[in-house]
Amino acid sequence: MTAVESAIIEVTDELLEANPIIEGLQDYQRLNLKEATQREITALLDLYLRRRTYLQTSLDGLQALLSDGHPDLAVREISPAALEDLQENLDTIAAARARFASNAAVGLDPQPGVIEPK
Numbered sequence: 126m127t128a129v130e131s132a133i134i135e136v137t138d139e140l141l142e143a144n145p146i147i148e149g150l151q152d153y154q155r156l157n158l159k160e161a162t163q164r165e166i167t168a169l170l171d172l173y174l175r176r177r178t179y180l181q182t183s184l185d186g187l188q189a190l191l192s193d194g195h196p197d198l199a200v201r202e203i204s205p206a207a208l209e210d211l212q213e214n215l216d217t218i219a220a221a222r223a224r225f226a227s228n229a230a231v232g233l234d235p236q237p238g239v240i241e242p243k
Contacts, residue, residue: 129190136184140177147173 150170154163203211 127196129187129195133184133187133191136180136187140180140184143173143177143180147177 147170150166150173153166154170158166
């Protein structure tokens with residue numbers, strides 16, 4: 126099982142858990158509750174609705190990845206001329222890159238030397 130398939134299962138489970146909570150909070154909103162209690166219910170409902178939207182968007186994206194053949198990405202076949210063009214550019218980039226070197230210290234490993242009397 127791929128990571129995407131595992132994520133689909135996890136997100137689906139979270140959506141299934143959220144739906145009855147959302148329904149219950151909506152039921153609470155229909156009751157004759159005090160205003161402060163209604164605000165608390167509405168705030169929590171808004172959080173769950175927002176989270177459900179994010180989860181659904183994530184699920185849609187994950188399913189789109191699978192539909193697109195994820196995780197496989199085939200090597201693209203191109204014409205010999207296009208491949209030669211890429212290779213020529215790669216060669217010139219490599220040549221230019223060879224003209225740069227790091228100025229960072231190669232390494233520090235001080236070793237005490239032999240102490241010589243004066």
